[in-house]
Amino acid sequence: MTWFVRIEEGKVDKSTFDKYVPAHTIYVQELISKGHKAKSGYWAKRGGGMLLFEANSLDEAQAIVEADPLVKHDCINYQLNEWRVVT
Template sequence: MYETREEDIRYVILLTVNAGKQMSEALIRAHVEHLKQLDDQGKLELCGPFADYRGGMVILKGVTYDEAKAIAEADPYVSSGTESYELRTWELSTASNGHMGMG
């Protein structure tokens, strides 16, 4: 039976702009600074806005669920009430883990 390895877990923060909320340049810059800090700490895997939806996604690595939740809630977009978030645990299927023991 396959056992999930810590290195095969990512946390996905799905951000959605709340109805009636607008972005300011200062808020966007604060959000980008938050992301840069995560990148400097080696916690940021990928991030970016959606082209077809008002929101974006942040993928974290090397953190726990509780750390990922704290990171999401510390994001200026979320803490300002401009965006809400969903946090998902993503198990990677890769060659290095035998595609979760099935490959």
């Protein structure tokens, strides 16, 4: 599998965003249980974050990202990139 990174920034107010965090947490746990080795977090400064995970292809990675409740409910803008691990 290949590593992918979703760099994100919030685009809704905190109370709206926070409504979907529990569903996002469940979503990440499901990715982990399916073998995608997902890690999710936010910048200490707030206002954005990152999702790191493995997928078999860019198409699969895009489908994974689109299934996130934060994306489904239009809470974030994001960029999806393949991450080529060197070491």
